[in-house]
Amino acid sequence: MKNIKEVVAWRLCVGCGACKYICPQSKITLVNIVDQGIRPVIEEVEQCNSCTDCLKVCPGLETIYSEAFSVHGFIPNLKAGFGTVIEVWEGYAANKDIRYNGSSGGLASALALYCIKEKGMHGALHIAASKDEPWRNETVLSQTFSDILARTGSRYAPASPCDSLMKIEAAPAPCVFIGKPCDVAGLRKAQMLRSALNENVGVAIGIFCAGTPSTMGTFELLKHYKIDPKTVSEIRYRGKGWPGMFRVLLRGETSPSFYEASYRESWGFLNNYRPYRCYLCPDGTSEFADISCGDPWYREVSEDELGFSLVLVRTEKGREIVQGALKAGYVVLKKSDPKILQDSQKNLLLKRGAIWGRLMAMKMFGIPTPRLQGFSLFSNWCGLPALDQIRSALGTVRRILTRKYFRPMKDY
Numbered sequence: 545m546k547n548i549k550e551v552v553a554w555r556l557c558v559g560c561g562a563c564k565y566i567c568p569q570s571k572i573t574l575v576n577i578v579d580q581g582i583r584p585v586i587e588e589v590e591q592c593n594s595c596t597d598c599l600k601v602c603p604g605l606e607t608i609y610s611e612a613f614s615v616h617g618f619i620p621n622l623k624a625g626f627g628t629v630i631e632v633w634e635g636y637a638a639n640k641d642i643r644y645n646g647s648s649g650g651l652a653s654a655l656a657l658y659c660i661k662e663k664g665m666h667g668a669l670h671i672a673a674s675k676d677e678p679w680r681n682e683t684v685l686s687q688t689f690s691d692i693l694a695r696t697g698s699r700y701a702p703a704s705p706c707d708s709l710m711k712i713e714a715a716p717a718p719c720v721f722i723g724k725p726c727d728v729a730g731l732r733k734a735q736m737l738r739s740a741l742n743e744n745v746g747v748a749i750g751i752f753c754a755g756t757p758s759t760m761g762t763f764e765l766l767k768h769y770k771i772d773p774k775t776v777s778e779i780r781y782r783g784k785g786w787p788g789m790f791r792v793l794l795r796g797e798t799s800p801s802f803y804e805a806s807y808r809e810s811w812g813f814l815n816n817y818r819p820y821r822c823y824l825c826p827d828g829t830s831e832f833a834d835i836s837c838g839d840p841w842y843r844e845v846s847e848d849e850l851g852f853s854l855v856l857v858r859t860e861k862g863r864e865i866v867q868g869a870l871k872a873g874y875v876v877l878k879k880s881d882p883k884i885l886q887d888s889q890k891n892l893l894l895k896r897g898a899i900w901g902r903l904m905a906m907k908m909f910g911i912p913t914p915r916l917q918g919f920s921l922f923s924n925w926c927g928l929p930a931l932d933q934i935r936s937a938l939g940t941v942r943r944i945l946t947r948k949y950f951r952p953m954k955d956y
């Protein structure tokens with residue numbers, strides 16, 4: 545591929561935004577394609593100097609998990625399904641507002657806050673809802689407790705935190721980065737290309753991710769509940785309890801009026817709007833991060849639970865930050881049996897197992913596939929029940945034919 549225009553045309557883009565940050569001619573802008581996600585557009589592509597920096601940072605085109613990311617003492621049983629994990633913890637943010645508002649236990653936010661308040665980091669680059677159009681996300685640098693608190697919670701809509709890596713590069717001190725697995729992969733690639741960025745990434749905190757629904761998902765969900773997007777002033781996809789509710793606040797009313805739906809119902813609806821590239825994503829748990837946070841779904845959640853997160857420590861830096869936050873009282877954690885990770889994320893394991901077959905089906909049709917290495921894809925495929933192997937490969941063939949994935953998208 546010559547540039548990221550082709551990556552997008554072949555539906556390989558994951559919308560991380562790293563290409564916008566890296567382009568030395570600032571020729572890349574990002575657009576939100578309502579039924580797909582955030583995608584780059586190269587202005588005056590004929591004047592592009594063909595440096596290929598955009599391709600070099602692109603996790604959509606290539607994601608390689610090299611042994612260079614591994615550290616000693618990783619948990620062998622978790623490696624094939626979840627990458628390098630050296631410790632598994634379960635717990636929550638010590639601050640009750642962060643815990644209550646957080647997606648699971650508010651740990652991503654609490655760890656970021658510790659890094660800012662106690663480790664001298666300048667801020668946290670992450671995602672917030674747009675004030676004007678709450679179904680849209682934007683990248684922000686949070687520096688205070690109230691900033692961090694306001695940005696807690698998962699946003700099941702396109703987000704591209706790597707689009708603003710310049711803010712980390714230009715910051716007077718190292719910063720926290722929070723993003724999905726593909727965002728963290730984009731960050732790491734950009735770090736390899738830009739030493740000024742590399743020096744200023746204090747820690748990368750990744751969240752677990754099964755796929756990002758397009759904006760169409762949110763629009764259709766609002767329509768399903770007969771809500772006009774123009775009347776909406778706030779959307780929360782979850783949080784305020786665990787797993788929390790999909791919650792819409794309407795604007796222009798004298799007393800605030802809310803619409804609420806259960807997490808099961810709203811995610812059950814939204815997950816149908818994930819782009820196909822997410823079905824080819826092996827990294828559901830942010831393997832390139834120093835610390836990963838997800839839901840401990842291994843047990844039933846009772847109605848009055850305030851929230852718990854799983855925390856995976858992946859690097860020595862991650863270990864130091866988790867221990868420091870624990871000692872300083874920012875988080876409440878207990879070491880867990882590594883087995884709870886497998887029990888918590890069965891869907892992510894099933895998805896990883898299906899990828900090898902999906903890629904083979906695409907190759908049979910001559911469709912470009914992402915280059916994925918170091919994720920034990922073949923051995924994960926071999927571990928998948930035969931029925932699931934057949935179902936996922938045939939499902940891919942059906943999608944290729946019905947959605948015409950055998951040819952590139954013309955315009956976007």
Ligand SMILES: Cc1cc2nc3c(=O)[nH]c(=O)nc-3n(C[C@H](O)[C@H](O)[C@H](O)COP(=O)(O)OP(=O)(O)OC[C@H]3O[C@@H](n4cnc5c(N)ncnc54)[C@H](O)[C@@H]3O)c2cc1C
Pocket residue numbers: 645646647648649650651652653654670671672695696697698699700701702703704705722723724727751752753754755756757828837838839840853854889892
């Ligand atoms: C698209 C998506 C898919 C998910 N799939 C899974 C899954 O399969 N399994 C699972 O266990 N959990 C999943 N989650 C939930 C999430 O990984 C966990 O809840 C995690 O534990 C973080 O919770 P927390 O309370 O520690 O984070 P919080 O303290 O609430 O912080 C959340 C952080 O995530 C950032 N963020 C929110 N939405 C996005 C986004 N779309 N892109 C980038 N950054 C974002 C926020 O800016 C904030 O910094 C998903 C979340 C998203 C956004």
Ligand code: SF4
Pocket residue numbers: 548551552556557558559560561562563564582583584598601602603604605730
């Ligand atoms: S760098 Fe990110 S946003 Fe740009 S084309 Fe690749 S995946 Fe898409």
Ligand code: SF4
Pocket residue numbers: 558724725726727753754755756821822823825826827828
């Ligand atoms: S499933 Fe993978 S590619 Fe899709 S949004 Fe999540 S991390 Fe990115």
